[in-house]
Each structure stands twice: as structure tokens, then as C-alpha cells.
Amino acid sequence: MPGPAGVVQMDKASYEQICRILGEKRSFLQGDVACAYGALLAGCDFFAGYPITPATETAETLARLMPRLGGAFVQMEDEIASIAAVIGASWAGSRSLTATSGPGFSLMQENIGYACMSETPCVIVNVQRSGPSTGQPTEPAQGDMMQTRWGSHGDYEIIALAPNSVQECLDMTLLAFNLAEEYRNPVVVLTDGEVGHMREKVILPEYDEIAFTARRQPTVAPADYLPFQSVDESLVPPMATFGTAYRTYVTGLTHKESGLPTTDDAVAHTRLITRLVEKITRHRVELTRVEEQFLDDAEVAVIVYGITSRVALNAVRTLRQQGVKAGYLRLIGIWPFPEEKVRQLGERVSRIIVPEMNLGQLVHRIRELVPDSCQVSALPSIGGRVHLPAEISSALMTDRKSPEPEGQHHV
Amino acid sequence: MKLSQTETPPEDCCEDSNHRLHKYLRQETLPTTFCVGCGCGTVLGAFAQAVDELSLPPEEIVMVTGIGCSSWIPSPYFKADTLHTTHGRALAFATGVKVMLPRMKVIVIAGDGDIAGIGGNHLIHAARRNIDLTVFMVNNWNYGMTGGQMSPTTPQGALTTTSPYHNVEPPLKAAELVAAAGANYVSRWTTYHVFPLAEAMQYAISKKGFSFVEIIAQCPVSYGKMVNMRSGSDFLNLYRDTSIRIEQARELSEEELVDKIVVGKLVERDAEEYVTKLYQVNSEQSAHKE
Ligand SMILES: Cc1ncc(C[n+]2csc(CCOP(=O)(O)OP(=O)(O)O)c2C)c(N)n1
Ligand code: SF4
Numbered sequence A: 001m002p003g004p005a006g007v008v009q010m011d012k013a014s015y016e017q018i019c020r021i022l023g024e025k026r027s028f029l030q031g032d033v034a035c036a037y038g039a040l041l042a043g044c045d046f047f048a049g050y051p052i053t054p055a056t057e058t059a060e061t062l063a064r065l066m067p068r069l070g071g072a073f074v075q076m077e078d079e080i081a082s083i084a085a086v087i088g089a090s091w092a093g094s095r096s097l098t099a100t101s102g103p104g105f106s107l108m109q110e111n112i113g114y115a116c117m118s119e120t121p122c123v124i125v126n127v128q129r130s131g132p133s134t135g136q137p138t139e140p141a142q143g144d145m146m147q148t149r150w151g152s153h154g155d156y157e158i159i160a161l162a163p164n165s166v167q168e169c170l171d172m173t174l175l176a177f178n179l180a181e182e183y184r185n186p187v188v189v190l191t192d193g194e195v196g197h198m199r200e201k202v203i204l205p206e207y208d209e210i211a212f213t214a215r216r217q218p219t220v221a222p223a224d225y226l227p228f229q230s231v232d233e234s235l236v237p238p239m240a241t242f243g244t245a246y247r248t249y250v251t252g253l254t255h256k257e258s259g260l261p262t263t264d265d266a267v268a269h270t271r272l273i274t275r276l277v278e279k280i281t282r283h284r285v286e287l288t289r290v291e292e293q294f295l296d297d298a299e300v301a302v303i304v305y306g307i308t309s310r311v312a313l314n315a316v317r318t319l320r321q322q323g324v325k326a327g328y329l330r331l332i333g334i335w336p337f338p339e340e341k342v343r344q345l346g347e348r349v350s351r352i353i354v355p356e357m358n359l360g361q362l363v364h365r366i367r368e369l370v371p372d373s374c375q376v377s378a379l380p381s382i383g384g385r386v387h388l389p390a391e392i393s394s395a396l397m398t399d400r401k402s403p404e405p406e407g408q409h410h411v
Numbered sequence B: 001m002k003l004s005q006t007e008t009p010p011e012d013c014c015e016d017s018n019h020r021l022h023k024y025l026r027q028e029t030l031p032t033t034f035c036v037g038c039g040c041g042t043v044l045g046a047f048a049q050a051v052d053e054l055s056l057p058p059e060e061i062v063m064v065t066g067i068g069c070s071s072w073i074p075s076p077y078f079k080a081d082t083l084h085t086t087h088g089r090a091l092a093f094a095t096g097v098k099v100m101l102p103r104m105k106v107i108v109i110a111g112d113g114d115i116a117g118i119g120g121n122h123l124i125h126a127a128r129r130n131i132d133l134t135v136f137m138v139n140n141w142n143y144g145m146t147g148g149q150m151s152p153t154t155p156q157g158a159l160t161t162t163s164p165y166h167n168v169e170p171p172l173k174a175a176e177l178v179a180a181a182g183a184n185y186v187s188r189w190t191t192y193h194v195f196p197l198a199e200a201m202q203y204a205i206s207k208k209g210f211s212f213v214e215i216i217a218q219c220p221v222s223y224g225k226m227v228n229m230r231s232g233s234d235f236l237n238l239y240r241d242t243s244i245r246i247e248q249a250r251e252l253s254e255e256e257l258v259d260k261i262v263v264g265k266l267v268e269r270d271a272e273e274y275v276t277k278l279y280q281v282n283s284e285q286s287a288h289k290e
């Protein structure tokens, strides 16, 4: 029955069936497996992918479990085909997923842009590994933060979430499906080889803990339906999927509200792209997800995400024990960027350290947002090496104007 | 091909709204943007004819296309659910659609560059899976939309803008490739053979499994300008004079077949189709899962 988008509940029988297949309520899982579990609990019924370390376990888990739940698992010939099939499946009405790592994520970029342009809900798990190129296949990295944001050509917005634990791999993948439907946009779950491969305790969410955002269907007759016209403040148009007699026209070309191409009209292009961007940025506050610790009286702070946050929190706790007013801001929602949280922090503290497993990516975005009174330093670690707590605490204690400590370089 | 439609269409361009096939088209998109003499219009006509003959409601069709003039044959003109995708990837998108909507007819129309060039790998694997898709590859021997560069199907020796002295590469025999890869139905026709073409299209749509029709179609503008064949009829004459039925071709040597267009049905089988098998696994698994 067509109706407005909204958080409804998954039907209980489906939930129970999924739980039966997943087994124990509490288990000890790898992050990649937890992503697969999160997807199934989100109602994912289509997966297409291509094997790649360190993401393969997501595919393998789904290959085993999806047939038992009536879903479709397809191994495609490459990652370009995988994301293409995922988009096609979404237009066929399914909740669809692919999982990959750097090389595959690079191959997907053109079609991720297509998903943004055609407003196709879908989820991409990117278990980041060390690059560029084939790099260090088994080593974790956070090198795709900017590629996630800017990897396809043209202007667009993307939603990205960065879990830091196996439990969050499940929770964030589940959430990603709901956000994809709510905003009619691809959502990227940005884990890394460390989070993806480590094992931790996971507790399956209870039935009433699971939100289920249903796809918003048109309420008007096919003749009156404009698939790319926003009908309310959300700017997200209802989506008539294929096979529902709406005869929907979908293209990656610049299009009118009807979906039909219009390729040399600057006004139409500006209108379309502005809406696609604003339907995300207008909801920046709702899409902001952070973890804040020790910030109330903080004088220096670390801004961190993913696996690095586990180490950073340890460092901050140690400093607190030593009486240092150190704070911790963890970004869970990466894109759209949680601007307000970062700006506010920058106004309160004199120094921000940004440890990343890359040579400095989100640090640039952070620098743009904070006032000059706040010193922002990158703290890179590449090669698959997760930071040590002592590196982070010593960076937090180091005034940038004073000489750099041995073995550390600020970018 | 001109992508813009800023000119007002001539009064009589889509006048014949009583035409039997008119109802299949999105009226607001007419006239088509194809160049004068282009084979794309013939293919659109043959396709609509095939759908009509089958009494197949357009609500039961999903059209999937790539990028290129040929991809514009159904998109946006043919009024069905349509996914106009990225260059070369139509078959991969179509795979996702078909797996999740097996009751729909999923039909791909795109060019030789799209399907056999940039999308060649998807072509091989879709055929190998024998997934129930229907593919009409419009082979105009070049990249028409981008202005006439050589494509994987450009005849050896031909002049194009990127083989200005002559093409040194032999052309890909796409239909033969698809037949070898495992498709259930493969045929080849030209825009000269309008009626057998429409029949083959009709047959391909109803055939279960991967079905593929290579349609040799003229591009008198981008390709024709380089080989000095500037009108549609130059090509139709060539197709008439050089085509040979596959039954006759089987009697001839490879040398005798150089420069011939072999038309007709290359292969027909009844191998089991992919999506059916995929869901069979599901029912086996749900049968003994608890
Ligand atoms: C990834 C990518 N590469 C290149 C292009 C440019 N491009 C657009 S159409 C086309 C050729 C199309 O040739 P074909 O599929 O044979 O279609 P035709 O125009 O000949 O009918 C190319 C190369 C593109 N759109 N995308
Ligand atoms: S460029 Fe060639 S293929 Fe494209 S519309 Fe013109 S004649 Fe047809």
C-alpha cells in the first residue's frame, strides 16, 4: 500500500526468522560478518559483490545465509558490475548491498555517482585497506575518507558512517539501509581491515530496537507522478519502483522532474543538483552522529573515527588520570560532515589532534571549520599500523610551536 | 545525433497518432533525435512491432540501456520502466533488475561499443550465466555518438576518426562470442531485413534464458562520413548485397565469407536459466533450514 516514508516496524515473523538463521543472540563475530548480520536485520534481500580482502567475509556470510532467507546473492564479474546490479535491484524494489575494499571501491565510483544522480537507495560497505593501488591487501587504513566524498565526478553528496567496533559494524550497516531509503541516496559504511577482521562480542538487537524505514511510494496515479519531483520539505521524492505500472524513467543524464533528459539547460541542471545536494545537507543535524567524552572542560582534544578512536580514548583517559584536560570527539557519521560539532569544539579548545590512518584527510575539513585560535595537527600513521596510545597522548601534550617530538611528524 | 530538442518539431512529425505502434511511445519525447537516415529508427519500429505482435503489455517490460545513440532507441521513446545506465554496464544493471523482478521482461538495447567494447566482460558473463535477459546489440560499426571512432566491430581496413589511415584491428564477432559463451538464443540481422528482424526480436523476447540479436544498423553520419556512405540507402544496399543466410554460409569457406554479413539464427538451446536456478537453491535451503 503506498504511503509516506516513515519508520515502521519490520514484521515480527521476518525478524524472528532472521534471528533463527543468525543463531545465538550473543555471539563472538568478525566485523565483516557483523556487517552481513546488520544487513539481514535491515531486510537486505539482494547482495552483489566480488571477492576482495579484507571484505570477503561479508560476501561469504551472505552467500551462506541469504538463500535460507529467500534473498538473492549474486557474485558478479567485477565491482563495476556489482554496484550496477545493486542499483538495478534497488529499482526492482529490493534493499540491496555490496561490500568491497579500496580497489573495488575505486572501480565503483562512476556508478556510485549514477546512484546519487538517479536517487537510488543502496548500501556499500567499504572495508578500507592500505593503498594506493593494490597496496597492502591485508592491512587496515583510512585512506578512502575523501574518495568516499569526492570519488565520482561532479557535484553530489553522500552519506557515510564509520563504525569502531564489531557491534557497530552490525548497528551501522542496519542504520545505513534505513538512511538509504529515507534520503534515496547511496550510503557507505566505512570500516577498515582492523574493524572488519577483529572478533568481538555482538548482541543482536531486540525486535523493538530495530527501526525499519520503508521506501516511500507515490500516492498519485501514474499519469500524475513525477519521479524526481520533491513533494515536501524533505526534498526526497517518492520512488515508484519498477514493475508497479508507473513506467518510471531513470537516467544518469541531467533530467527534469519527469525523469526525462534535458542536457543543455543550465537552469534545470542547477535545480536538480541543488536539490540532490540539499536533500542531504539540509539534514546535516539529523545525520550528525558523534561520541563525545571529557569535552565539557577540555582544553585540548582529539577528533578521531574508526579503529583509531579506540586507541585515542585510551590515550585521553590516561591523560585525564594525569590531570590533563583532554577531550575526545569521535565522528561516527562522516559525511555529511558534522560541521557544527567540530566548529563548537574548535571554539573551546586550543589544540586539536587528528590521528588518521592516512597522511591527513579529514584534518583538512576540520581545519576549515575551526578558528585560528585553535591549532589543528594531523597525526598520520600508514602502512597498516594502528596508532599507539602514547603517540596520541604525546601529540595532545605537544605545543605545535615547540619542536616536534622524535619519530612524529605533523602534517 | 543531436541531444538537444530546442527546435520545434515539424508539424507532421508524429502526426500519425492512429498508428498501431504509436501507443508504445512517450509522445512528449518525439520526434526522435536520430540523424536523418540512421538505422536506430528502424530498430525502434521493429522492436515496437515485436512487442505488439506478442501482445506484451509495456507494464511488464523493463528497458535497460547504456550510453550511445543506440541506447536512445528505447530510451526515452519507448514507454516502459526504463533504466538508462552508464556506458557499458547495462547488462550488469539488468542482472540486478531481473534477479529481483523475475516476472518482468528485462530487455537491453545498446550499441556495439557499449555492449561488446566497454561492456564486453559483462556480455560474456551474462551469456555464460544464461540469465533470462533479451539483448539487442545495435552494431553500426563505430562509436556513433562520440563522432565516429573505431569500435571493436569496425571492419578491418575501414576509416574512422581514430583509424584515419585504416583500421588494423580485426572486428569482434559478437554474436558468435555470445553463442560460444552459453546463450540460449543468438541471431543476427540487419536493418535491411526489417521483417525477419522484427520476428527475431519477438522470438528473442519470448525465449527463456539469455537471448541476443546482433542488429547491423547504419550510421550514415558518424561512420558514413569517413567511408563516404552518407545516406541510409548506401548502407541498406550494402547489407542487401553482402548478407548471406547462415544456412548458405555454412557451405562456404572462411575466405569466401570475408566481407559477408551472415544473417539468421546462430544458435538455439534450452539450457536452464540462471534466476530459476538461483531461487531453486533458496527453496532447497529453506526446505531443510529448520
Ligand atoms: C565511461 C565512459 N566512457 C566514454 C564515454 C563516451 N561515450 C559516449 S557514447 C560512446 C560510444 C557509444 O558507442 P556505441 O555503444 O557503439 O553506440 P552508438 O553511438 O554507436 O550507437 C562513448 C565512447 C562515456 N559516456 N562513458
Ligand atoms: S550519429 Fe550515427 S548512430 Fe548516431 S544518430 Fe546519427 S546516424 Fe544514428
Ligand SMILES: [Mg+2]
Residues within 6 Å of the ligand: B068, B070, B111, B112, B113, B138, B139, B140, B141, B142, B143, B144, B151
Ligand atoms: Mg556503435
